[in-house]
Each structure stands twice: as structure tokens, then as C-alpha cells.
Amino acid sequence: MSQPAFKSAPSGRTRVRKYTVWSLDVWGHGPDECDEHKCDCMIADGEHDDGACECHWDVNDRCRVGEIEVTEQGTLHNVGTPHQFESFSATDTEIIEALLPEYLRGAAENFEIDDPSCDGFSLYVNLISGEPLLELESVSGDAFLNRGG
Numbered sequence: 689m690s691q692p693a694f695k696s697a698p699s700g701r702t703r704v705r706k707y708t709v710w711s712l713d714v715w716g717h718g719p720d721e722c723d724e725h726k727c728d729c730m731i732a733d734g735e736h737d738d739g740a741c742e743c744h745w746d747v748n749d750r751c752r753v754g755e756i757e758v759t760e761q762g763t764l765h766n767v768g769t770p771h772q773f774e775s776f777s778a779t780d781t782e783i784i785e786a787l788l789p790e791y792l793r794g795a796a797e798n799f800e801i802d803d804p805s806c807d808g809f810s811l812y813v814n815l816i817s818g819e820p821l822l823e824l825e826s827v828s829g830d831a832f833l834n835r836g837g
């Protein structure tokens with residue numbers, strides 16, 4: 689961070705990324721529901737044995753429910769060097785807020801974004817407990833709209 693040759697800075701440009709929104713049909717449960725399901729991973733005194741737990745959610749099916757647009761902020765990397773490039777990204781909160789109130793109910797703090805491939809192209813929106821609610825699929829790069837710059 690202290691190396692001036694590899695500074696990052698906001699580019700001042702934005703890009704709109706479109707996502708297809710899928711509603712997920714989920715089977716199973718997470719560790720916080722093992723008590724009520726009386727799973728084998730519950731120890732006698734009501735304690736949960738995290739090491740023994742094999743409970744998780746499985747996505748059984750999905751249903752296309754719509755589209756959202758997320759505005760991504762541009763960042764310049766390696767500013768002032770021959771390797772300067774620009775990337776665009778939105779924060780998890782910005783993505784969640786784009787889904788409120790049409791696809792999610794409640795406050796933004798109740799949800800989290802899971803980006804298994806770390807590329808922003810296929811995201812899961814989970815409850816804080818880890819239960820998957822929605823899947824977001826980025827529409828192809830051709831659909832990106834450049835605004836400003």
C-alpha cells in the first residue's frame with residue numbers, strides 16, 4: 689500500500705452490470721437448526737458438535753424471477769505505470785440493496801453475498817444463517833453499459 693508505483697484510485701467511471709435473478713428451492717438445513725431436527729450431531733446437553741455435523745443446504749431447483757442492474761464503481765490500478773488498468777466492482781451491500789425490496793424482504797444486514805468463483809459472474813444471496821435464497825447470474829459482458837468517462 690505504501691508503494692506509490694502501485695497505487696489504486698477511483699476512476700470516477702461507473703458501469704452497469706445486469707444480473708438474472710433466480711429464486712432457489714432449497715433442501716436441508718444448517719447447523720443452527722440441528723437442534724429442532726434432532727440430528728445426530730447434537731450432544732446430549734443441547735450442545736452442537738460442529739465436527740460431527742454433516743448438515744447443509746442443497747439447491748434442489750431454481751426459478752427465474754427477474755433481472756436487476758447493479759452500478760459498479762471503477763477503480764484504476766497501478767496508477768501512472770504502463771500496467772495501469774481499470775476494474776469495476778460493487779460492494780455486497782450495493783448488490784443486496786439492488787434486490788430490495790422486490791426480491792428480498794427485510795434489512796440489508798439480514799443477507800450476505802457468496803461469490804464461490806470470486807469473479808462476480810455467479811453469486812448467491814444467502815441469509816446470514818447461510819441458507820441460500822437467490823442466485824444471480826451476470827448477463828454476458830456485451831450487455832455492460834459504460835456511463836461517463
Ligand SMILES: [Zn+2]
Nearest residue numbers: 722725727743
Ligand atoms: Zn442437522
Ligand SMILES: [Zn+2]
Nearest residue numbers: 719722729741
Ligand atoms: Zn449439525
